Amino acid sequence: MWNSFSMREEKYLCYLQRLNKLDSGILLVKINNTYYTFNQKQLEFLKYLNNNASSKEEIYLRFSGYSTSTIDQIIDHFYKRGILFEKNSFENKGFKFLSLYRRFTRFYLPQALSNYIEKKREKFIHLFPNPVFITKLMMYCSPILTFFIYYAWQDIQLNIDQVPRNAITFLVGSVTAIIHELLLMMYHLKFGRKAGLIYIRIIYFVIISFGTEWGASYSEKKHFRVWMFLFSMLSIFYLSGVFFSLFYLLRYLNFELAAYYMSVYAVGTLIFAFINAYPFLLKTDGYMIYQETFGVYKLRSLFFKTLIYYFGMRKNLAFKEVVRRNSFKTYIWDVFFILSIIVVIYILSNNIRIII
Secondary structure: OHHHHHOOOOEEEEOEEEEEEOOOOOEEEEEOOEEEEEOHHHHHHHHHHEOOOEEHHHHHHHOOOOOHHHHHHHHHHHHHOOOOEEOOOHHHHHHHHHHHHHHHHEEEOOHHHHHHHHHHHHHHHHHOOOHHHHHHHHHHOHHHHHHHHHHHHHHHOOOHHHOOOOHHHHOHHHHHHHHHHHHHHHHHHHOOOOOOOEEEEEEOOOEEEEEEOOHHHHHOOHHHHHHHHHHHHHHHHHHHHHHHHHHHHHHHOOOHHHHHHHHHHHHHHHHHHHHHHOOOOOOOHHHHHHHHHHOOOOHHHHHHHHHHHHOOOOOOHHHHHHHOOOOHHHHHHHHHHHHHHHHHHHHHHOOOOOOO
């Protein structure tokens, strides 16, 4: 079975999902859900192969101004980075499946909304303090927040199993996601970045979420990205603290029903905050911070490609090249990822409810 994958045609293609020209003149291109920067000549080469499977002979004819050895080096470089795909290859099929999944679970709102935000930014963005300063302040105040949340959690004593499943509780994740993404939007606008495309997505065909595309942030310096992920992660914990505070206020005003649902939102948001901070399962802020901290990227993809390589695809040169990226840091992540999968299976098989 695996040997059939190694018999590949020498036809290459790519899928350009999005193209942005930054203020610096750099061309930012989204391929396979990852952003890359190219110069104009490289982009011309990729545009020719966009949804157009071509053999090396056809590429030689199209770019006759380059030597065949130069074209071979370009193809080899782009292929190893996952920018080019071979027609009917295992990687290409997997990419198409993910692309179709995103297409049916992600719905972009009209571009006019992003344009409107861009026009109005100057009127309100000055009211938002420096995000890096806010992040540092959140880090320094984290012990106080931890003490308050622990006390409130014990005081509420909310039994998750008894939380009713209705429209109000179903939207806990959606409300959290919307506020979280709006904060992240303000983070970028404060630093003079443009508003990304806004979309609604359905996670696992169940949870309605909200997001904004900030492709340009992938071309930013590491310092910018680290503070962005820290701000994003900590903001959810503090949002939970806000909900806990509103719970006490509503209870003080004798709005018992509203106070109860606010406690549900407080606990639900806190659970999502821990899930978002956990780096060894989903592509969360914690996952991104782990990558930035240790300088290793695409860990989950690397894990599965390594697994497939050792279980049958040892002759696949692309997988062999990917496996060389492994190190002690990636293997540590792999171990915890496997343990996380085991825990998730245990939770599901025993009908343990951990999410509102």
